[in-house]
Amino acid sequence: MLGVSGGIAAYKSAELVRQLCAAGAVVRVVMTRAATEFVGARTFQALSGEPVWCGWSDDRSGMDHIDLARWADRILVAPASADTLARLAQGRADDLLAAVCLATEAPLLLAPAMNQAMWRHPATQENVQRLAGRGVQLCGPDAGEQACGDVGPGRMREPEALVEALAESFASGLLAGVKLVITAGPTREAVDPVRFLGNRSSGKMGYAIAAAARAAGARVELVSGPVALEVPAGVACEQVESAQAMLDAVLARINDCDIFIATAAVADYRPAAPAQQKIKKQAEALSLQLEPTTDILATVAALAPRPLCIGFAAETEQLEQNARRKRMHKGADMIAANRVGDGQGFETDDNELLLVWEGGERLLPRTTKARLAVQLLEQVANLYARRLSSDNETSQPYAKHSA
Numbered sequence: 136m137l138g139v140s141g142g143i144a145a146y147k148s149a150e151l152v153r154q155l156c157a158a159g160a161v162v163r164v165v166m167t168r169a170a171t172e173f174v175g176a177r178t179f180q181a182l183s184g185e186p187v188w189c190g191w192s193d194d195r196s197g198m199d200h201i202d203l204a205r206w207a208d209r210i211l212v213a214p215a216s217a218d219t220l221a222r223l224a225q226g227r228a229d230d231l232l233a234a235v236c237l238a239t240e241a242p243l244l245l246a247p248a249m250n251q252a253m254w255r256h257p258a259t260q261e262n263v264q265r266l267a268g269r270g271v272q273l274c275g276p277d278a279g280e281q282a283c284g285d286v287g288p289g290r291m292r293e294p295e296a297l298v299e300a301l302a303e304s305f306a307s308g309l310l311a312g313v314k315l316v317i318t319a320g321p322t323r324e325a326v327d328p329v330r331f332l333g334n335r336s337s338g339k340m341g342y343a344i345a346a347a348a349r350a351a352g353a354r355v356e357l358v359s360g361p362v363a364l365e366v367p368a369g370v371a372c373e374q375v376e377s378a379q380a381m382l383d384a385v386l387a388r389i390n391d392c393d394i395f396i397a398t399a400a401v402a403d404y405r406p407a408a409p410a411q412q413k414i415k416k417q418a419e420a421l422s423l424q425l426e427p428t429t430d431i432l433a434t435v436a437a438l439a440p441r442p443l444c445i446g447f448a449a450e451t452e453q454l455e456q457n458a459r460r461k462r463m464h465k466g467a468d469m470i471a472a473n474r475v476g477d478g479q480g481f482e483t484d485d486n487e488l489l490l491v492w493e494g495g496e497r498l499l500p501r502t503t504k505a506r507l508a509v510q511l512l513e514q515v516a517n518l519y520a521r522r523l524s525s526d527n528e529t530s531q532p533y534a535k536h537s538a
């Protein structure tokens with residue numbers, strides 16, 4: 136949940152909501168009355184796709200302060216005005232936001248934003264110390280030029296840094312110190328300088344896994360085909376187009392990689408001889424000669440030593456058999472199979488996955504891709520830990536890094 140209080144920096148909170156949603160978060164915004172004088176509730180509603188609360192009068196259930204307090208995994212107040220800091224420090228419940236903050240058991244993060252003299256004032260400093268002493272996490276403020284013309288501490292931390300702080304607050308440490316390389320999105324294979332062969336992959340699953348892996352403490356490098364998604368905070372990303380460029384980018388960063396997750400929908404075939412000039416329209420039929428591309432997952436799985444290799448299988452039929460066959464054929468450690476077609480799989484926000492590995496399987500029922508990513512990584516971390524311990528027993532250099 137995002138609390139927005141009354142300060143100039145409230146305009147930055149709109150961008151913050153956009154970035155949080157892009158990272159897969161469900162964001163509900165609670166504004167103070169003063170905040171509504173700086174930014175309209177509709178802005179937050181449109182960006183979050185969720186209802187927005189501007190005070191007690193927006194109470195829908197009669198118990199919204201308790202419902203919101205229980206619903207939230209995290210509460211971030213950004214900007215946190217001097218007045219809101221003071222009221223939170225006192226434990227007041229004189230508006231909806233303060234009441235939710237008092238009623239919640241979720242971790243509370245505050246991003247103060249105010250004039251430098253207000254920030255430096257002993258009253259504000261005492262309030263901040265009191266809040267920090269209760270385990271509230273202070274994010275910022277940053278120092279620099281202020282809207283009033285002063286220079287000094289009091290600027291709200293930038294949205295990117297706040298997204299990162301939230302991600303870190305979720306960090307399970309499950310993959311701390313582990314390096315992941317993840318491919319995502321479609322590839323484009325040139326037919327001529329203006330046309331390509333592509334596919335319907337949106338990249339949402341791969342980006343959700345990248346965000347969840349980062350939140351679990353991993354170092355994440357994403358190799359992405361062309362998608363309309365924002366790179367999750369803290370994730371390094373190389374944008375590529377063709378299957379060959381994706382393979383090259385993966386091989387360039389696979390040396391010190393512990394876990395490789397191939398979610399990209401990579402073209403199996405590409406035009407054998409893309410035209411150098413735009414192909415002109417003609418009356419006769421046109422034939423394209425296609426040649427196979429190099430299989431990225433199988434290539435990485437054949438390396439020695441190699442990372443733990445996880446592949447995705449998009450199937451329209453016989454999910455389990457095809458997933459098991461694909462795992463054996465590619466030499467992967469685990470395959471996450473999903474049904475595609477009829478509105479399932481690609482371009483959707485939720486999905487269902489069947490995970491198969493040697494001697495086991497697990498069905499992850501339909502839910503958001505963000506939640507699936509977390510569940511998938513739990514299984515991946517299990518497999519990784521198991522392989523590390525069996526490598527230690529047999530002294531085989533399966534992976535080079537320990538978790």
Ligand SMILES: Cc1cc2nc3c(=O)[nH]c(=O)nc-3n(C[C@H](O)[C@H](O)[C@H](O)COP(=O)(O)O)c2cc1C
Pocket residue numbers: 139140141142143144167168169170215216217218219220248249250253
């Ligand atoms: C133009 C203008 C800008 C303001 N900017 C800030 C600010 O950046 N930080 C702050 O703490 N208060 C600022 N204030 C004062 C707060 O809006 C005021 O203290 C208000 O009571 C805060 O209420 P809230 O904490 O319930 O949102 C500003 C006031 C005005 C009129």
